[in-house]
Amino acid sequence: MGGKAASMAVARGSAAIFQGLRHVCNKNSPKFPSLACTGFPSGHQRCQYASTQGLDLEEERPQFPGSTKAEFTLNMDFHLPEGAPGIPVYRVMDGEGRILKSSEDPQLSKDTVLEMYRKMVMLSTMDGILYNAQRQGRISFYMTNYGEEGTHIGSAAALDPRDMAFGQYREAGVFLWRGYTLDDFMNQCFSNDLDYNKGRAFPVNFGSKEHNFATYSSPLATQMPHAAGAAYALKRAGTGLCVVCYFGDGAASEGDAHAAFNFAATLDCPVIFFCRNNGYAISTPTTEQYRGDGIASRGSGYGMATIRVDGNDTFAVYNVTKAAREMCVTENRPVLIEAMTYRIGDHSTSDDSSAYRTRDEVNHYRGNSPITRLQRYLINQGWWDTEQEADYREKAKQQVMEAFRVGEVRKKPPLSDLLTDVYDTMEPHLAKQTQHMLDHIQQNKEQYPTTDIFTEEK
Amino acid sequence: MAVCGALVRSGRLSRPISGRNSAFIGSRFAVVKRLASALSYVPETAPSDFGETTKMNLFQSINSAMDVALANDPTAVIFGEDVAFGGVFRCTIGLADKYGKDRVFNTPLCEQGIAGFGIGMAVMGATAIAEIQFADYIFPAFDQIVNEAAKYRYRSGNLFDCGRLTMRAPCGAVGHGALYHSQSPEAFFAHVPGIKVVIPRGPIQAKGLLLACIKDDNPCIFLEPKILYRAAVEHVPVGDFSLPLSSAEVVVEGKDVTMVAWGTQVQVLREVCNMAQEKLGVSCELIDLRTIMPWDSETVIKSVNKTGRLLVAHEAPLTGGFAAEVASTVQSECFLHLEAPVERVCGYDTPFPHIFEPFYMPDKWRCFEAVKKLINY
Numbered sequence: 001m002g003g004k005a006a007s008m009a010v011a012r013g014s015a016a017i018f019q020g021l022r023h024v025c026n027k028n029s030p031k032f033p034s035l036a037c038t039g040f041p042s043g044h045q046r047c048q049y050a051s052t053q054g055l056d057l058e059e060e061r062p063q064f065p066g067s068t069k070a071e072f073t074l075n076m077d078f079h080l081p082e083g084a085p086g087i088p089v090y091r092v093m094d095g096e097g098r099i100l101k102s103s104e105d106p107q108l109s110k111d112t113v114l115e116m117y118r119k120m121v122m123l124s125t126m127d128g129i130l131y132n133a134q135r136q137g138r139i140s141f142y143m144t145n146y147g148e149e150g151t152h153i154g155s156a157a158a159l160d161p162r163d164m165a166f167g168q169y170r171e172a173g174v175f176l177w178r179g180y181t182l183d184d185f186m187n188q189c190f191s192n193d194l195d196y197n198k199g200r201a202f203p204v205n206f207g208s209k210e211h212n213f214a215t216y217s218s219p220l221a222t223q224m225p226h227a228a229g230a231a232y233a234l235k236r237a238g239t240g241l242c243v244v245c246y247f248g249d250g251a252a253s254e255g256d257a258h259a260a261f262n263f264a265a266t267l268d269c270p271v272i273f274f275c276r277n278n279g280y281a282i283s284t285p286t287t288e289q290y291r292g293d294g295i296a297s298r299g300s301g302y303g304m305a306t307i308r309v310d311g312n313d314t315f316a317v318y319n320v321t322k323a324a325r326e327m328c329v330t331e332n333r334p335v336l337i338e339a340m341t342y343r344i345g346d347h348s349t350s351d352d353s354s355a356y357r358t359r360d361e362v363n364h365y366r367g368n369s370p371i372t373r374l375q376r377y378l379i380n381q382g383w384w385d386t387e388q389e390a391d392y393r394e395k396a397k398q399q400v401m402e403a404f405r406v407g408e409v410r411k412k413p414p415l416s417d418l419l420t421d422v423y424d425t426m427e428p429h430l431a432k433q434t435q436h437m438l439d440h441i442q443q444n445k446e447q448y449p450t451t452d453i454f455t456e457e458k
Numbered sequence: 459m460a461v462c463g464a465l466v467r468s469g470r471l472s473r474p475i476s477g478r479n480s481a482f483i484g485s486r487f488a489v490v491k492r493l494a495s496a497l498s499y500v501p502e503t504a505p506s507d508f509g510e511t512t513k514m515n516l517f518q519s520i521n522s523a524m525d526v527a528l529a530n531d532p533t534a535v536i537f538g539e540d541v542a543f544g545g546v547f548r549c550t551i552g553l554a555d556k557y558g559k560d561r562v563f564n565t566p567l568c569e570q571g572i573a574g575f576g577i578g579m580a581v582m583g584a585t586a587i588a589e590i591q592f593a594d595y596i597f598p599a600f601d602q603i604v605n606e607a608a609k610y611r612y613r614s615g616n617l618f619d620c621g622r623l624t625m626r627a628p629c630g631a632v633g634h635g636a637l638y639h640s641q642s643p644e645a646f647f648a649h650v651p652g653i654k655v656v657i658p659r660g661p662i663q664a665k666g667l668l669l670a671c672i673k674d675d676n677p678c679i680f681l682e683p684k685i686l687y688r689a690a691v692e693h694v695p696v697g698d699f700s701l702p703l704s705s706a707e708v709v710v711e712g713k714d715v716t717m718v719a720w721g722t723q724v725q726v727l728r729e730v731c732n733m734a735q736e737k738l739g740v741s742c743e744l745i746d747l748r749t750i751m752p753w754d755s756e757t758v759i760k761s762v763n764k765t766g767r768l769l770v771a772h773e774a775p776l777t778g779g780f781a782a783e784v785a786s787t788v789q790s791e792c793f794l795h796l797e798a799p800v801e802r803v804c805g806y807d808t809p810f811p812h813i814f815e816p817f818y819m820p821d822k823w824r825c826f827e828a829v830k831k832l833i834n835y
Contacts, residue, residue: 164582198615207614214581215614219605225574226581226606233582236533236560255598259571266566267575421616422651424675427704427752 087296089340090320091310095368097376099315106315106322108157110383116157116177116314117378118392120149120371123173125396126182127345129404130189130203134349138408139189141203147312147344149173150370151276154317155339159244159325164230165213166223167246169204170276170343174246178211182400186407193455198421199413220251224260224273228334231269235332242328243271244321250281252295261302264334272324273304273336276311278343283356299336311339312370315377344369414455415441497685499725501692504662508695517687519661519694520549520626523668524587526698528557531585533622534672535561538572538589546591547628547687573599573625577607580620580677587672593629593681594638600646607677608652621675626668628684629657630722631773631819635684636812642721642774642805647679648751648783654678654703655750659724661692666701667748674703683721706754708761712743715832716761718770718784720747723820727771730825737826740833750780758784759791766797767832771820776804798835801828 061071092104099105108116127144134142145152152173161178165171172185183194188206191199196207197215207215214223214230227245234241251257252275264271275295279286292298299306305327309320317339324335342365346353353362378384419434420426426434438457441448504511514522528534536550542564544551554562565572572588579586590596596603603625611619631640647655654676658664664682671678709724710731717727724746734740743761747753762768768788770781785800803820811818 166578196615196617197613200615201613205613207617209617214618217606217609217613219601222574222602222606225571225602226578228571229575229578229580229586230582231578232575233533233579233584236535236584237582255570256574256602259566259568259574262566262568263571263575267563421612423654423752424611424619424621429752429755 081292081297084293086293087306087308087338089308089310090316091313092315092319093313093373093377095373097373097378097380099377104315104319106318108315108318110381112157113374113378113381114383116153117371117374117384118396119173119176120153120314120374121392122396122400123149123152123176124371125393126172126185126400129397129400130185131345131349133189133404134203139203141349142189143169143204143348144345145170145172147342147365147369148276148278150314150317150374151274151311151339151341153177154311154314154370155244155246155274155321155337158318158321160241162212162239163241163325164227164234164243165246166227166230166243167213167216168220168223168248168251168276169216169218170248170278171246172204172206175206175208175211175213178208178213180206180208180211180213182403183407184208186403187410190407190410191412192407192410193413194407194410195413198417200417221247221254221256221260223247224251224254224256225263227271227273228260228264228267228269231264231271231328231334232267235268235270240329241270242325243269244274245271246274246276248281249275249277249279249286249295250284250289252298253281253289261298261304261334261336265303268332269334270328270332271334272321272328273334274321275336275338276341277338278311278341280343280347280353280357282347282351283353285357294338294340296336296338304334304336306336306338308338308340311341312368312373314370314374341370342368412454414457415451416457497689497722497725498729499660499686499690500728501690502660502662504693504695508666508699509697511693511695513691514661514665514694515686515688516658516661516664516682516690517547517549519665519692520668520682521551521553522694522696523665523672524550524553525556526669527585527587527672528553528561530698531672533583534585534587535563535579536587536589537563537565537575539567539591540564541589545589547684549589549626549682549687569595569598570602573602573607576623576625577602577610577620577677580623581610581618583622585622585672586624588623588625590625590627592639592641592684593627593643594641596625596627596643599625603647603653603677603679604650608650610652610677612652619675620677623677624668624671624674624680625678626680626682628687629681630683630685631810631815632685633815634812635810636815637809639684640773640810640815642681642772644681644720644750644772645774645778645780648753648780650751652677654752655681656703656748657681657683657721657750658748659683659709659721659746660686660690661694663701663746663748665694666699667703669698670700670703673700678703681721685722701748704749704752704754706748706757707746708743708757709746710742710744712741712765714740714765715742715767715769715829716745716758716765717742717825717829718745718747718758718768718781719772720750721773723771723773726820726822727769727825729822730829733822733826734829738830738833740829742829747784753784755784755787755791758788762788762792763795766792766795768792768796769801769803769825769828769832771803771825771828773805773820775807776802777807779804798832801832803828 130142133139156174156177187194189203205216227243231243296306296308307320309316320337327335419430541550542554576586576588607620629642644655656667658667671680719727727744731742734742770784781802803825
């Protein structure tokens with residue numbers, strides 16, 4: 001191509017730049033007639049002349065800073081999400097506990113799987129006893145985990161115990177797996193003198209520094225941006241660890257969820273966002289919570305690696321968590337896991353779910369519970385039987401009841417703990433208020449009979 | 459007149475001339491230049507034991523504080539909207555180049571995310587310095603601040619805390635900021651046990667108090683009076699130093715009237731002190747609260763017990779403003795010493811207006827009237 005043609009091409013190219021595209025070739029180049037170029041990009045056509053000149057093939061693409069991957073189209077096609085298939089649900093076992101594809105078998109040892117199963121049964125046993133305790137007025141409140149034990153144990157078993165965890169309120173199995181004791185659970189539920197929270201929060205607000213699980217709070221999804229920030233700090237510190245953040249299908253509607261996803265993705269945070277999609281947010285079914293394809297469909301919108309998994313398939317949950325963790329720590333990127341499951345129990349002891357769903361529906365899912373499925377696997381393997389089941393359930397019940405009895409009779413923290421830990425040190429105004437409170441109670445002791453169950457002031 | 463004509467033709471009928479509280483109202487026929495009160499910043503001198511100083515304005519002193527913090531603490535990071543290139547008020551200029559993009563970085567445009575992310579970093583023990591672009595935009599972060607940051611230590615029985623978090627935001631009137639670039643939200647945060655709220659009156663104070671907040675092991679909200687970013691210039695110590703939190707400072711000693719304020723308003727009351735002395739022969743004691751929460755009531759009580767008269771002034775609206783807390787405490791602790799009811803000179807109970815700003819502000823004339831009321835009661 002001569003100098004004049006070249007300069008004309010450049011001129012047209014320059015003009016083309018102002019139209020948001022870059023195209024430097026002449027139409028029907030005389031030098032290469034068999035490699036005709038349309039002059040302007042059309043659909044997915046490439047400029048063949050350009051390719052022979054070694055020019056950048058991206059020249060036909062739109063050049064907007066906001067979208068670097070898109071191409072032009074001349075077809076006005078609205079993207080209608082209802083037409084797209086749902087993100088598939090990864091599973092390893094069928095409903096009978098049979099591994100469907102041997103390459104997906106996590107090949108966990110007998111001891112490990114038995115431990116996973118026993119922990120799930122222990123959790124379920126504890127749930128039953130504490131639920132009844134609330135009904136008897138012995139604790140003020142409780143939330144069961146029925147149906148979601150697989151999401152807890154499967155994910156917790158795949159993580160490093162030092163991976164910092166943040167959660168919502170229905171992850172007691174993760175605590176249990178990491179070594180939070182029955183006494184720890186009871187002390188928190190009874191707000192007694194051994195409660196890590198010093199009696200400040202109502203039941204199920206578990207938290208443990210030793211077990212790397214940040215203490216729960218009631219507002220939903222607030223922990224999600226915390227998890228992104230925590231992951232960033234862990235990354236900067238070069239720990240090689242990741243963060244796991246549990247949240248529910250309802251919490252995912254909160255602004256904090258959006259904030260967390262966006263921050264984690266843009267700031268390359270090694271965090272696993274683990275959504276427990278159990279079908280309900282109290283009485284609100286997912287059909288009223290979102291219109292899109294669950295929470296998983298949002299992941300790619302933020303540029304996050306995403307997978308959907310059968311949350312009742314403990315091995316599948318294990319596999320995806322393990323793989324997600326690897327991605328996080330080696331690539332410093334967030335991963336979204338949406339674990340599909342079902343909330344077999346009520347939302348909490350303040351809820352009666354028969355008001356908004358049928359017994360039939362619940363029973364249907366009860367038959368598909370993670371405990372049932374893992375039990376079937378164990379029995380198939382010859383690692384478990386009905387006698388061991390009965391024995392273990394009895395043993396678990398005894399252990400829970402013992403911890404319950406001990407926790408129930410312990411004294412509560414000292415009254416002065418009402419005013420400590422507001423700041424790192426005691427502030428003068430709080431010292432004054434403490435004295436005022438204690439003096440008032442001392443002078444009106446008969447009006448406050450319950451002070452007897454509180455630890456004496458030093 | 460010619461100047462006015464040019465302004466009219468250009469369509470710029472009103473703009474502040476010098477600092478705030480001055481309006482240039484042009485018309486076809488006359489120039490009306492109203493100077494309700496122009497801001498004049500009186501520079502202070504740093505204590506000599508803080509070492510070598512250099513001339514800095516407020517944004518430079520804040521920049522210097524963060525420079526020191528990042529130099530001394532390898533975990534310290536700064537983040538927020540637009541901080542990487544230097545920030546819309548230049549508070550972070552040069553810091554990304556100096557400390558790297560992993561330590562001084564932009565976040566997406568999301569205040570609840572900025573706050574939550576900062577809390578999470580702090581929970582892991584990293585020093586997180588978060589910038590909110592304007593205090594007016596801090597409200598999406600209110601849930602994170604009130605329900606999470608403030609309660610983190612208490613609710614976990616001191617197992618966890620986010621004390622390494624400091625959030626900074628420009629606040630206050632600037633002459634033309636109107637509803638969403640002028641607010642002073644300190645009262646909202648004063649009502650939240652578990653956080654500290656700090657407001658400096660000038661560059662030396664800003665650097666020392668910001669470093670104190672960053673070092674303090676409680677989540678802190680540091681509000682920076684934006685009108686002082688350029689207007690306030692002092693010789694500020696270049697090294698590492700901090701000033702005490704929860705410690706009010708007697709800026710001018712006096713015996714007849716106690717005046718309490720924070721931020722820019724301290725400068726306004728300085729002038730009122732002079733006016734009171736010249737025109738009324740009244741000696742005023744001016745106290746800068748510095749930390750709004752937890753606040754140093756002792757210093758104020760001691761002063762009012764001496765003078766018997768109290769004026770509290772702030773730009774934020776009157777009702778529920780922090781002056782109410784100060785007044786309530788003083789009437790409780792100094793009742794028999796009071797010679798007159800406590801005077802509060804504040805913004806009116808309206809959203810922050812645009813063209814009416816000079817009339818909304820608790821300017822020196824309104825404060826002076828309050829002093830006269832106190833004296834003549």
